[in-house]
Amino acid sequence: MAFGWETxxxxxxIIILAYTVFGLTGFGSSITAMPMLVLVIPLKMAVPLMxxxxxxSGLLLGLKNRRVIAxxxxxxxxxxxxxGMALGVxxxxxxxxxxxxxxxxxxxxxxxxxxxxxxxxxxxxxxxxSLPFGxxxxxFTAMFGTGGPFYTIYLARRLDDxxxxxxxxxxxxxxxxxxxxxxFTSAGLYRQESLLLLGLILLPCALGGLYLGNHLHSRLPxxxxxxxxxxxxxxxxxSLILRNL
Numbered sequence: 307m308a309f310g311w312e313t314x315x316x317x318x319x320i321i322i323l324a325y326t327v328f329g330l331t332g333f334g335s336s337i338t339a340m341p342m343l344v345l346v347i348p349l350k351m352a353v354p355l356m357x358x359x360x361x362x363s364g365l366l367l368g369l370k371n372r373r374v375i376a377x378x379x380x381x382x383x384x385x386x387x388x389x390g391m392a393l394g395v396x397x398x399x400x401x402x403x404x405x406x407x408x409x410x411x412x413x414x415x416x417x418x419x420x421x422x423x424x425x426x427x428x429x430x431x432x433x434x435x436s437l438p439f440g441x442x443x444x445x446f447t448a449m450f451g452t453g454g455p456f457y458t459i460y461l462a463r464r465l466d467d468x469x470x471x472x473x474x475x476x477x478x479x480x481x482x483x484x485x486x487x488x489x490f491t492s493a494g495l496y497r498q499e500s501l502l503l504l505g506l507i508l509l510p511c512a513l514g515g516l517y518l519g520n521h522l523h524s525r526l527p528x529x530x531x532x533x534x535x536x537x538x539x540x541x542x543x544x545s546l547i548l549r550n551l
Contacts, residue, residue, distance in 0.1 A: 309347075309500060314507060316346055321359065321508050322515040328363070329519015330531050335360060336451035337414060338535065341542030344410075349403050349450075351504075354495045356451050357486055358505040359512035364480045366513075376474045379464055382436040383457065383478060388485060390444020390453075395489045398449045404550050410450050411546025417455055418539040431463040447482050448489065454479055 309317075324339035336356050343352040398406070439460035447453030457478050465471040490496060 309504065313346060314504070317343070317504070318508055318511045320346070321511040322518070325359065325363065325512045325515030326519040326522070327535055329516045329521075330523055330526065331535065334535060335363075337455075337539060340410060340450055340452065341414060341539070341546050344407055344546070349406055350398060350495060351498055351501055353398060353449070353451050354490045355501060355505055355508070357483060357490065359509060360451065361483045361487065362509060363512065363516055364483060372473060372477065374470050374473050375477045376465055376470050379461060379474055380478055380481075382433055383440045383460065384481060386437050386440025387444040387447070387453070387457070387478070387482060390441035391448040391482065391485055391489060394445040394448025395493050397445070399493055399495075406449060407546055408550040410452070411543045411550065413446065413450075413452065413543070414539055415543030415547065418536045418543060422533065422536040422540070429463060431460070433464070435460055444482070448486060453482065
């Protein structure tokens with residue numbers, strides 16, 4: 307699959323925006339990029355492409371505070387996450403793209419609206435919830451790269467210390483990235499024509515967006531930025547639903 311320079315330029319702008327958001331807020335690269343990427347390239351290419359940038363960013367930033375990771379919570383969550391990811395890869399490869407995009411639109415619209423309106427402190431939940439949150443998070447991680455919110459919802463209701471929470475979320479997401487790399491490679495997704503070349507071309511855009519977001523982090527009000535992001539994602543999710551009904 308060959309891409310013209312106009313397409314590559316549009317993809318570059320999307321990647322810069324997504325990783326500027328990530329640098330500003332610490333999350334949201336895939337959930338920001340996916341509604342726009344699938345307008346330009348197939349979903350089966352967009353998901354492994356984003357994984358290249360996510361893993362590179364994770365390696366550069368490092369697993370900060372990895373010594374305080376709540377390993378007992380990771381051990382509960384990760385086996386269910388891996389099971390969900392195995393199912394998600396099968397769906398990504400076999401399911402009709404229109405159905406997958408409709409699912410992605412519903413998820414983004416629902417989660418963004420919930421996040422924009424939520425004002426309550428998270429309530430504690432039992433460890434048994436690791437099964438549904440792990441499996442569903444794994445499915446969405448493999449299909450769209452957007453499973454992070456499920457892990458965050460679970461862990462935020464299990465861990466009180468913010469430093470431990472951030473470290474554990476980072477550890478789970480980084481491990482999910484490595485697992486996805488193995489699954490996507492075995493499923494042949496990285497054998498798609500032009501995918502690795504496109505990743506190499508766009509990698510500087512991801513790193514540039516990350517640098518820009520980190521630079522702006524101390525200059526912009528974080529709460530206002532997050533509200534704007536959720537508003538944009540609500541529009542993107544609604545647009546995906548309307549186009550694929």
